[in-house]
Amino acid sequence: MATRNKSLDWLINNYMPFFKEFGMTEDNILNHYQVWKKEGAFSVEDYLWYIFNLLLDENSKQSVHLKDFYSRNVQIYSQMISFRRKVESKKANEIQKLYNSSKVNLDLESCATSTFKFDFVIIGTNDCEQSKKISGKSITKEQAILNNVIPYEKCSRKQGCVCLMSMVPKRNSNGSLIDSKSNL
Numbered sequence: 001m002a003t004r005n006k007s008l009d010w011l012i013n014n015y016m017p018f019f020k021e022f023g024m025t026e027d028n029i030l031n032h033y034q035v036w037k038k039e040g041a042f043s044v045e046d047y048l049w050y051i052f053n054l055l056l057d058e059n060s061k062q063s064v065h066l067k068d069f070y071s072r073n074v075q076i077y078s079q080m081i082s083f084r085r086k087v088e089s090k091k092a093n094e095i096q097k098l099y100n101s102s103k104v105n106l107d108l109e110s111c112a113t114s115t116f117k118f119d120f121v122i123i124g125t126n127d128c129e130q131s132k133k134i135s136g137k138s139i140t141k142e143q144a145i146l147n148n149v150i151p152y153e154k155c156s157r158k159q160g161c162v163c164l165m166s167m168v169p170k171r172n173s174n175g176s177l178i179d180s181k182s183n184l
Helices: 006-021 026-038 044-062 066-087 093-110 129-134 141-146
Strands: 118-123 164-169
Touching (some): 006 026, 006 066, 026 044, 044 066, 093 164, 118 141
Antiparallel strands (some): 118 164
């Protein structure tokens, strides 16, 4: 078994529960790292980025159902965002955008058999002027899929954009849920 240095211990200690969700074992991580390191890269942080991207690639190849595909992408992007912000102390706006896109598609797949109509609402934060402008804004399913209402690149938060889109059922003027067979 490969000898681990402190940084590799950090990787195992902090990410092993996440890796296990994707069928990876500690031995997989350690053995693959030794092979990967021989290619000329030595940073454990770079190795983690490599694993994240490998998981995204394998998820796209191996997923049979869209719901599972989007669900796993949401998990991976969430870990990527956390790592970028907490460990690298950088914004993760481009990853937040990918996370939101996968989450919207996951929501749509999860409710594909619903008999009700849905829209989305922007969930923003009060510490970004751009976010304040759109927080609480209702958008259509089509706008959520396009994912161009949130101005990720204009976010003024030091940690980066945290705006989300959440699915909400459509209601009529009486407050009742609108059935998808309705013409409203």
